[in-house]
Amino acid sequence: MLFRHLPDEIFQALSGSNRALIEAVLNDLADIFYDHAEDPIKDKSTIIESIEDTLHKLDTLAWHDDQKESFDSPKTIHDYALRIYHRLVNTGWLVEEQELYRVSVLMTPQISMLLRSLVEISRHGKRNYGATVLSILSNLESVAKHPKERGVTLRQSAEASRDFSAHLNQILLGIRSLQRELFASRDPKAIVAGFFDLFVEGILIADYKTIKTSNNPFRFRRQILELTQEFLNNPETMGQVAQCYVDQQLITMAEAQAMVEKDCRDIIQTFSNIEQRLERIDEYRYRLEKRAADTARYMDSSRPGMANKVAGVIADVAKFDKLPTLKNVIGARFVGMASAAQPTKRREPPPPRVMTPSEVSADAIRLRDQQRRFHEARQVTIPKMQNYLDKQIAAGDSKHILDFTIESVEDFVCFDHLRYVGSLGVSAKKIEESFEVQFTDQYVDVHNFVECREFTVVRRSKA
Template sequence: MLFTHLPDEIFQALSGSNKALIEAVLFDLSDVFYDHAEDPIKEKSAIIEAIEDSLHKLDTLAWHDDLKDGFDSPKTIHEYALRIYHRLVNTGWLIEEQELYRVSVLMSPQVSMLLRSLVEISRHGKRNYGATVLSILSNLESVANHPQERGVTLSQTAEAARDFSAHLNQILLGIRSLQRDLFSKREPKEIVAGFFDLFVEGILIADYKTIKTSNNPFRFRRQILELTQGFLAEPNLMGNIAQCYADQQLISVDQALAAVEKDCRDIIQTFTTIDQRLDRIDEYRYRLEKRAADTARYMDSSRPGLANKVAGIIADVAQFDNLPTLKNMVSVKAVGVESCAQPAKRRDPPPPRVITQAEVSQAAIAFRDRQRRFHEARQVSVAKLQSYLDRQLSDKSAMHILDFTIESVEDFVCFDHLRYVGSLGVNAKRIEKSFDVIFTDQYINVREFVECREFNVVRRSKSHA
């Protein structure tokens, strides 16, 4: 049964006349017991001090004796804290353990889970969808790259997708119930206050505005669907993930295969139907915002300067012995069309645009290749210089500048940089060890390409090097 592992009196503390005090204390005690950096077993004095701190935050304190227990009503904060502490112990929220003279306080795992769930319900507000979707995509990519080691991560990913889908349903149902409650009210202040307190602060998605932008958190939906569908389409990958399931969860391979398939289909179902649910949420959101905007507009229907205009009209009318008859009241600015509130029209989203891939012409591709080859030919490297010199000198020990041949752009670039071998950096030292460039004071014209100082390239002997 649902409440088999909980004390029978667990909810008595939250149903009596002092439930407001108990609720405030439990809310703060949840932080005390959930502190991951400390021991979950607390000293009794520390718990009573925590209760006193919670009571100090409250504006007023009032204790109602539902049961005549023979004790006087508490007068001080410490007495209030002791009364609440014993109330929590008697109803099963807290458990006392005594070792000699030391009294420790703890929560049973079931009660701790119950309190955590109640706190999460009270804090159910805004969620950030961008982080959720990115974590799902990251886990799926990890499973695809390492199915045997991290395949079990798919189970956590599917659970995150189910939780994500359930939160969307909660938002949809929450907006519907809020819409029903607000539409039943007739007091404008209650409508506007309820809209901001319950919807804007409680239900609205934290990054809702980004859903309609190019940087929306669902732009990775196609990649998520492709990865998940790829798991189902590849038997080998499916088998590796199932084997990881079987090893980590200690189940048979057949059960693991069924679990993997179910997790994949849950993820696909969540991200396939997300558009329909977001559209419904957007429709209810628009109705709520329109009702709140219309209410706020009618609450402040007077325009700036309208009182002075009305006073002027009354002063002008007072000059007549007989009041004039207004044949057309719409033309009067005091109550004319300009003073009527007009609800904002809903803007329809732009129609979807089919994205087609632009085709590049073959001429543009050929021109781009020629440019790339030309830039590559102009680049100077030590390997090109070494190859050029070896090819030109071949078996010769020395070679004059006019004996070099220039047959391509690469040859010209290499020939032009022979004069600057000494300034090409550390990588060119190996060329200086193999060849020596000896210059003269005479300038000559080489192949009508370049005019430079005459030089000879001499191959160094191994003993000289």
């Protein structure tokens, strides 16, 4: 049975007249018992103090005696805390353990899991799935690289995918129920307040606005599907991951293989139909936003839905061959541009465009390589100049400007920058330590190519 691990009186505390106080206390006790840095076994005084702190935060206190008890009606905060504490102990939420004079309080694992689930339901709100999709992709890449050691992380990816799929279903069902509730309401304030409180704050995904941008959380869907499909098509990888399942969960190989295949297919199913499910969510979202915008526009001037009613009147009038005389509304002027205003129409996404890779011609590739090599040859680097000087001077001690040879673009660039070696920065200190450029006041023509001041490059002595 589902409740065979829970006490029979577990929900009595939440079904009586004092359930509001009990809910507030249990909500705060969950944070105390879930503290990962503290001992899960608490002192009785700590629990009572926590209950008192919770009661201090409440606006009003009122205790209803649902059944005859031996306690007197509470009058102080401490009396309220004791009454709630004993109610939680009697109904099984808390368990007391006495060791000599010390009374400790704890929660059984089943009660702790129940309270955690109830708190998650009450705090259910926005979620951010950018990190979830990234973690799934990271786990799958880890499995692809190390299937023997990290194959068990495939299970975590499948669980995250199933949780993600379930949350999308909750969003869809939540929007449908909210739509029926708001459409049935005739109170404009309730419609607008329900839209912002229930939909914007409670149902919508935190990163919903990024879904249709280039930085959306599902941009890694293709990689996830390719990796998962590769696992299914590769028997060797499937066997290694299944062996990891066997070692971690102590099951048979047949059970592990079936589990691996199911996990892969769950991931593929989740990310294959994500677009259709998001489109349905977007359709319901658009209807809700349109109703809320329409209500807010006519809240001060007319009733909600006036635009639809006016459109219905015009459609009914169009059925007559001769327009009838509306005697009761002459001079009222309620039909006009302002009263029949509609919210902005939904913008349809552009149709998909097939991307075809364009082939680059061989001539363009050859020209691009030539340009790249030419730009590389024009770059001045210290190793190039060092090699040029070593090749020109070789074993000699000096060399005149007219004795230098220029055989390529690299040689010309190095020769042209010999005159400015002193201004090339700290990296050129190595060249200045090995060679010295001595200038004269005369200008010479070098190989009928460049005219510059005469200079001689002299190798410095090590001494």
